[in-house]
Structure formats: C-alpha cells, structure tokens
Amino acid sequence: MAHTLPTLWQRLFDRAPSGYRPGVTLAHLQRNLGLAGCEVLGPGSARYALADGSLTFEVRERTESQLLMHLVLCEFRLQVPGPQQGTARLALQHTGALRRSGLRWRRLRGEQSWQARLEQALAHDPALQQALMPLEFKRLHLDLAGGCWTLTLEHMGGSEVVNRMPAFRRYISLNPAQRDLLLAALKGLARLVEDL
Incomplete structure (x- = not known):
C-alpha cells in the first residue's frame, strides 16, 4: 500500500492538464524572440543562442493547473559556472506597494552572505537595474549548487x-520592448554572478 500511494498521486495530479499541447506556446514565443539560433531539445523545450555568441539560454514550458483552466508558462534558464562552493537559493523581487520603487534579493536558503553580495553587486550595476525595473517577470530565482549558478x-x-x-485559448505575447529588456537582463545577470 505504501508503494502504491505515490504512484496513484503521480497518475492523478502530476500529469499534464487536458488540452495542453507541448511546444505550441514555445512556437509562439520563438516568433516573439526572433532569434535565428534555436535548437529544439524536446517537446516544450529549446535552446537559444544570440548571433554574437554572448548568451546561450534554454526555455522550457511549464504548466500550472487551476480549476477549469490551465496556464502554460515559459521558464528561461541560464547556467553560469562559478568558482564558488556551497549552496544557495535567492529570489529577486520588485519593491513598492503600488509603484515599483526598487529591487531586492530575498534569501530562500543558504548562507546570508550571498544575499548581501548580490545586493551590493546589483547596486553597482545601473545597466542591469535599468533592464530589471520595467521587466514584467513573475518569478526570478538564482540557485547555486556544485559551483554553478542557475538562473x-x-x-x-x-x-x-x-x-x-x-x-478558449489566449496567448500573451512578449512585446519587442520586453524582449529587449529580457535579453539585457539575462546578459546582465550572467555578468553579475560571474563577477561574484
């Protein structure tokens, strides 16, 4: 009985929602990004590279089920090697109740010193702040494990x-201004953790 419960749970709740079409949202996003360097990794995942070779990142679809609907969200993932040892997980958030007033790192786990170092590095990078402030992101996590940062x-x-x-189905597009901010933010965050 103990072995059947996890299997039953996985069958009932850990499956893709009905009506989910792997890769469709990613195809829409690919048109919005307009990047020539794209390698399909599987259904719902791809790797992109900028033409100048300055950035390579992956995008994966993630579903989120709700009562009579579901969302298909795209996660941008970037890995940057680092000489650091240890583990940490931090989240970046906009501050301000009604209007955005700044950015702050929040430590989810790991040493407190990583939060202070990231806050100091971000404070000394105005170009990255200018990209992140108007960027419409829902979630931004930075993980350190095995000497590698994963954004x-x-x-x-x-x-x-x-x-x-x-x-009904509705695709929420990534407009050109947000696309440029997103790419600038990914480049800036990669530079930020490389210099830590």
Whole structure:
C-alpha cells in the first residue's frame, strides 16, 4: 500500500492538464524572440543562442493547473559556472506597494552572505537595474549548487491561458520592448554572478 500511494498521486495530479499541447506556446514565443539560433531539445523545450555568441539560454514550458483552466508558462534558464562552493537559493523581487520603487534579493536558503553580495553587486550595476525595473517577470530565482549558478526567470509574456469552460485559448505575447529588456537582463545577470 505504501508503494502504491505515490504512484496513484503521480497518475492523478502530476500529469499534464487536458488540452495542453507541448511546444505550441514555445512556437509562439520563438516568433516573439526572433532569434535565428534555436535548437529544439524536446517537446516544450529549446535552446537559444544570440548571433554574437554572448548568451546561450534554454526555455522550457511549464504548466500550472487551476480549476477549469490551465496556464502554460515559459521558464528561461541560464547556467553560469562559478568558482564558488556551497549552496544557495535567492529570489529577486520588485519593491513598492503600488509603484515599483526598487529591487531586492530575498534569501530562500543558504548562507546570508550571498544575499548581501548580490545586493551590493546589483547596486553597482545601473545597466542591469535599468533592464530589471520595467521587466514584467513573475518569478526570478538564482540557485547555486556544485559551483554553478542557475538562473530561472519566468516572464509574464510568452505564456498561454487555456480555459475549458467556456473553451478558449489566449496567448500573451512578449512585446519587442520586453524582449529587449529580457535579453539585457539575462546578459546582465550572467555578468553579475560571474563577477561574484
């Protein structure tokens, strides 16, 4: 019985929602990004490279089920090698109740010193601050494990809302201004953790 419960849980709750079409949202996003260097890794995942070779990142679809609908969100993932040892997980957030007033790192786990170092590095990088302040991101996490930083950024655009009742699909596009901010933010964050 103890072995069947996890399997039953996985069958009932850890499966893709009905109506999810792997790769469709990513195809829309690919048109918004307009990058020539794209390598499809599998259904719902791809690797992109800028023409000048300054940045390589992956994008993966992630589903989020709700009552009679689901969301297909695209996660931008970037890995940057670092000489650091240890583990840490931090989240970057906009500050301000009604209007954005700044950015702050929040430590989720790991040593407190990483938060202070990232806050100091961000304070000395005005170009990265200018890219991040107007960027419409839902989630931005930075993980350190095995001497490698992994950045995961989930943008509000490049996502799809799928409703079952009434039936409709709506793709939320990544507009050109947000695209440019996103690429600048990914480059800036890669530079930030390389210099730590």
